[in-house]
Amino acid sequence: MTEMLSLPDLSHASWNRSTFPPPTQGITEVAARERFGNCLSTFAAKPDLGPGRQQGSRLYVYRSGVIVTAPGDYVGAYAWETMRVLQYPPSVESGAGYRSCTLIDPHGNAVALGPGGLYLTRAARREYGITSAVQGSRILYPSEWGPYIQKAVAAAQLNPTLLRMARGETIDFGPLKADRIGLHDSEKSVAWQDIADFDLSHRTLTFNSPCMRPVLAATDTYKIVNIHLFLTLCRTLTP
Incomplete structure (x- = not known):
């Protein structure tokens, strides 16, 4: 929603x-x-x-x-x-x-x-x-x-970003990319449904699976473009 x-x-x-x-x-x-x-x-x-x-x-x-x-x-x-x-x-x-x-x-x-x-x-x-x-x-x-x-x-920018993703576009947030399928860094990809939660600590952002294991490498928050937009997007699209 x-x-x-x-x-x-x-x-x-x-x-x-x-x-x-x-x-x-x-x-x-x-x-x-x-x-x-x-x-x-x-x-x-x-x-x-x-x-x-x-x-x-x-x-x-x-x-x-x-x-x-x-x-x-x-x-x-x-x-x-x-x-x-x-x-x-x-x-x-x-x-x-x-x-x-x-x-x-x-x-x-x-x-x-x-x-x-x-x-x-x-x-x-x-x-x-x-x-x-x-x-x-x-x-x-x-x-x-x-x-x-x-x-x-x-x-x-939230609703325009969601519309772009629905059209099949990939949104560039710096070290992390987002599309309607999930999140991607330079080495791995993870589907939205496979992200149970994400954790902000020590100025880094970590995404976890339902087993509470990291699914992407920890990312420095200062490298993420429009960090509040990105976090809101994640809250919107994760289960």
């Missing part, structure tokens, strides 16, 4: 009460062009990054996506329906201690948000189809905007 997803109510979110400046006219024009709807909130970079370094960096959250500004006059628009996300958290499910993520648009333009770098080698960038990469800023409140982005992507 298809899992029904909806975005969380933001009316009581702590960052909804932020005092960050609203979108500029230029950002508003980008949002209108992308048909993102109204702006829900604005996140800014940490104020201790030094004069002129990243104070102008922003994460604008809209109804249908986000707009990111970064050093070097970078402006990127990422829609819930088409973006890919790589997440680097200690806890995928709770968002506790959320560190950073990389957003990738359909053209391969990537921007990293949060502390640290893109966490991607050249080979990994080729694997994920990244054609350009920008290091964003340490945007405040990552434990709030990070899980929200993942949930919004899952809500927007």
Whole structure:
């Protein structure tokens, strides 16, 4: 049965009460062009990054996506329906201690948000189809905007993904691929009906048979594209 997803109510979110400046006219024009709807909130970079370094960096959250500004006059628009996300958290499910993520648009333009770098080698960038990469800023409140982005992507993409699979397509989640038959990694395949459950621990994902034996090699969660969408898909299709 298809899992029904909806975005969380933001009316009581702590960052909804932020005092960050609203979108500029230029950002508003980008949002209108992308048909993102109204702006829900604005996140800014940490104020201790030094004069002129990243104070102008922003994460604008809209109804249908986000707009990111970064050093070097970078402006990127990422829609819930088409973006890919790589997440680097200690806890995928709770968002506790959320560190950073990389957003990738359909053209391969990537921007990293949060502390640290893109966490991607050249080979990994080729694997994920990244054609350009920008290091964003340490945007405040990552434990709030990070899980929200993942949930919004899952809500927007779950049903279209299921329809694509029903038409016989294989969906690429990075090291794991999914189709209407089951899951596949680089070495093995397993049918959905042969997956009893899956376990998230120590930043890895393991799939188990009814005998509680692993049926696929453990996978690092930070390598899985759109991890929340992927986990929701697994919950929907496993017995």
